[in-house]
Amino acid sequence: MAKEEPPSTTRDLQELQKKLSLLIESFQNNSKVVAFMKSPVGQYLDRHPFLALTLVVFIAASAVPVGFFLLLVVLTSLAALVGVILLEGLVISVGGLSLLCVLCGLGFVSLAMSGTLMVSYVVISSLINYWFSPRPLTQQNPSGEGQLAMKSADFEGLYQE
Numbered sequence: 001m002a003k004e005e006p007p008s009t010t011r012d013l014q015e016l017q018k019k020l021s022l023l024i025e026s027f028q029n030n031s032k033v034v035a036f037m038k039s040p041v042g043q044y045l046d047r048h049p050f051l052a053l054t055l056v057v058f059i060a061a062s063a064v065p066v067g068f069f070l071l072l073v074v075l076t077s078l079a080a081l082v083g084v085i086l087l088e089g090l091v092i093s094v095g096g097l098s099l100l101c102v103l104c105g106l107g108f109v110s111l112a113m114s115g116t117l118m119v120s121y122v123v124i125s126s127l128i129n130y131w132f133s134p135r136p137l138t139q140q141n142p143s144g145e146g147q148l149a150m151k152s153a154d155f156e157g158l159y160q161e
């Protein structure tokens with residue numbers, strides 16, 4: 001009671017076998033494969049098919065973890081690069097704002113100090129000019145009211161010399 005395969009299935013399998021044999025033949029006739037098979041490693045693997053199959057399976061199975069690892073390395077490097085750029089930008093921004101605040105503060109301090117020095121200079125020079133300027137001689141009025149009166153003789157004698 002075994003069912004026989006329909007003729008179209010066997011014909012499809014034969015076409016698939018022909019395509020597969022053509023693919024293997026084109027692979028074996030590739031110049032790089034021929035050069036590898038002539039090398040000592042290729043000859044060793046040709047003599048030890050179990051080792052060659054193990055190597056192919058290992059390479060195929062390790063492709064996914066190696067790919068994930070490389071993806072992780074690339075993403076981590078990009079994240080670190082972006083993080084460094086952001087951190088550097090933050091540090092430069094904070095430093096720039098701090099410098100701006102310090103310079104504005106120094107500007108106000110220098111303005112205040114300059115104003116203070118100018119006022120001090122004007123006041124001190126006025127006081128010095130007032131204290132050390134030549135003044136006419138004065139005497140108190142005998143009436144005791146505290147008014148100052150100048151003698152004309154003293155005043156004239158001062159300027160005649």
